[in-house]
Amino acid sequence: MSPEATTSRGLFISFEGIDGAGKSTHIDGLAKAFRDQGRTVTLTREPGGTPLAEKLRTMVLGDPMDPLTESLLVFAARRDHLVTVIEPALARGEVVLCDRFTDATFAYQGGGRGFDLQVLGTLERWVQTTPAAETSLRQPDLTVWFDLPPETAAARLADARTPDRFEAQPLEFFRRVAAGYAARAEAQPARFARIQADQTRHQVWQQLTATFVRRGWLSIMVAANSGPT
Ligand SMILES: Nc1ncnc2c1ncn2[C@@H]1O[C@H](COP(=O)(O)OP(=O)(O)O)[C@@H](O)[C@H]1O
Numbered sequence: 090m091s092p093e094a095t096t097s098r099g100l101f102i103s104f105e106g107i108d109g110a111g112k113s114t115h116i117d118g119l120a121k122a123f124r125d126q127g128r129t130v131t132l133t134r135e136p137g138g139t140p141l142a143e144k145l146r147t148m149v150l151g152d153p154m155d156p157l158t159e160s161l162l163v164f165a166a167r168r169d170h171l172v173t174v175i176e177p178a179l180a181r182g183e184v185v186l187c188d189r190f191t192d193a194t195f196a197y198q199g200g201g202r203g204f205d206l207q208v209l210g211t212l213e214r215w216v217q218t219t220p221a222a223e224t225s226l227r228q229p230d231l232t233v234w235f236d237l238p239p240e241t242a243a244a245r246l247a248d249a250r251t252p253d254r255f256e257a258q259p260l261e262f263f264r265r266v267a268a269g270y271a272a273r274a275e276a277q278p279a280r281f282a283r284i285q286a287d288q289t290r291h292q293v294w295q296q297l298t299a300t301f302v303r304r305g306w307l308s309i310m311v312a313a314n315s316g317p318t
């Protein structure tokens with residue numbers, strides 16, 4: 090497929106998985122691949138992506154709080170991020186690569202913390218209903234889910250960095266988070282691409298690019314000439 094044959098509309102792609110799954114390792118390479126194809130890329134993350142949302146991120150990752158407070162803060166950060174960064178970038182026809190979005194809330198606050206999924210669903214509808222969304226609810230066009238056993242992720246993270254409030258959680262917490270992701274993927278299979286993330290970096294990259302080439306979003310040539318940065 091030639092670069093010209095790929096889509097040029099705005100694309101909203103989120104990346105999900107438990108801590109240590111390998112998202113950060115691959116997102117920069119994907120941004121470069123899209124840029125090599127002439128696309129403008131907005132590379133962003135949640136919680137965060139705006140000055141206000143980054144302040145909320147610092148609180149969520151650092152300060153003890155109850156699960157409802159935590160859920161309200163991540164959704165407040167998301168609303169600011171969505172209306173000031175994501176929707177305008179999509180309206181300009183850009184590729185938005187977002188390190189985590191609402192599936193993380195269902196997985197971490199819902200699965201990990203055991204918080205009420207119906208309340209999360211209500212907050213999701215409030216926050217992601219935007220005038221610009223084609224349907225009334227803004228969702229990613231694709232969610233790339235890095236799936237791997239929590240034991241493998243923990244081994245990767247050991248000594249890698251100072252743990253935040255989530256990374257410091259026991260293995261059992263991440264088993265519940267992983268189950269939360271699996272439930273979201275099962276409920277919305279068309280939106281999810283599951284990546285077997287317990288493979289080598291090269292194999293993970295191959296799975297990722299195949300996912301994008303299959304959808305006509307990356308050309309085979311660009312994918313073949315790129316890799317994790
Ligand atoms: N396929 C892989 N095999 C082994 N180690 C990996 C792989 N992918 C990433 N890593 C390492 O695992 C750690 C966590 O990866 P990272 O990309 O930061 O995960 P995440 O952003 O999902 O938390 C890093 O030290 C990274 O170098």
Ligand SMILES: Cc1cn([C@H]2C[C@H](O)[C@@H](COP(=O)(O)OP(=O)(O)O)O2)c(=O)[nH]c1=O
Nearest residue numbers: 108135136163189190193194197198255256
């Ligand atoms: C977006 C989001 C993230 N989180 C958590 C998951 C992660 O542990 C943490 C930050 O995510 P992440 O940016 O992946 O962490 P890092 O930069 O250390 O790789 O926030 C939630 O609990 N709920 C959410 O809605």
